Amino acid sequence: MIGLDEADHLASASSRYHHMQLVSVLMSRTAKQLTMDQALWCLIGLLHDIDYDETKSNREKHGLLASQRLEGRLPREGLDAIRRHDHRAGLTPETDIDFALILCDAVGLILEESGARIPVSLDDFTELSEKASSQKPWLWNLVFENPLLDRIDLSRLLEFK
Ligand SMILES: [Fe+2]
Ligand SMILES: [Fe+2]
Secondary structure (H helix, E strand, O other), X not given: OOOHHHHHHHHHOOOOHHHHHHHHHHHHHHHHHOOOOHHHHHHHHHHOOOOOOOOOOOHHHOOHHHHHHOOOOOOHHHHHHHHHOOHHHOOOOOOHHXXXXXXXXXXXXXXXXXXXXXXXXXXXXXXXXXXXXXXXOHHHHHHHOOHHHHOOOHHHHHHOX
């Protein structure tokens, strides 16, 4: 499996580096709550958008190209989560990691959109989500209709220091 240093180096070449760092922290916290592999989930967050710049004009390839580039460097479930995280690739999320990456990605986007940082209270985050969703309505559903919310505490994800 790819090491954290190499993953960080790869991610740092992308215009989405800060976003991927944030998603990686959120993924690690989500894994902790679900007692899953925190190191792996952190890596998936850190690498999920490494093809973002190359797929700018061809978003149906977003995630697919990244997953191809990481073949053999991440376990299958990690590659699948990266392939399935953006609906424009036309794939359906299936596993906990898939839904976690979709959740953490959307939480990250809402925070970035609002210029907010973690820690943030759930009330403040909900308000920021409403605002962000007026421009991008799908963001709300990706967070608040995410099936993982039955099993994780969103406030702990946001407020955890
Ligand atoms: Fe993405
Ligand atoms: Fe992303």
